[in-house]
Amino acid sequence: MELVEAVYRCTRGFPHEEVFGLTAQIRRAAISVPSNLAEGAGRNSSRELLHYVGISCGSVAELQTQLELAVRLNYLNADAECILLVGRVGKLITALRKSIRASLAV
Numbered sequence: 001m002e003l004v005e006a007v008y009r010c011t012r013g014f015p016h017e018e019v020f021g022l023t024a025q026i027r028r029a030a031i032s033v034p035s036n037l038a039e040g041a042g043r044n045s046s047r048e049l050l051h052y053v054g055i056s057c058g059s060v061a062e063l064q065t066q067l068e069l070a071v072r073l074n075y076l077n078a079d080a081e082c083i084l085l086v087g088r089v090g091k092l093i094t095a096l097r098k099s100i101r102a103s104l105a106v
Contacts, residue, residue: 037053
């Protein structure tokens with residue numbers, strides 16, 4: 001959730017012509033991360049949770065790509081809060097994914 005809040009703060013200053021373009025894409029990808037984790041946690045099995053954690057991993061990768069594009073277009077600084085957080089969240093979700101996979105292998 002902190003990542004989503006940071007993304008909204010970071011994208012406030014994007015050019016107006018990006019409101020329905022890159023800004024919307026970045027925000028959708030960010031919202032998808034905790035939303036899929038929540039949906040997976042609400043499911044009935046660890047396998048279903050693993051599936052949704054995988055989707056969240058994909059959303060993190062998508063968000064990282066879009067934020068890198070924003071840096072290249074000079075919409076964001078490379079040390080923006082949202083860029084630092086997306087890296088940390090990506091590591092946390094990857095660790096969660098490994099942990100769930102290990103528990104299913106037992």
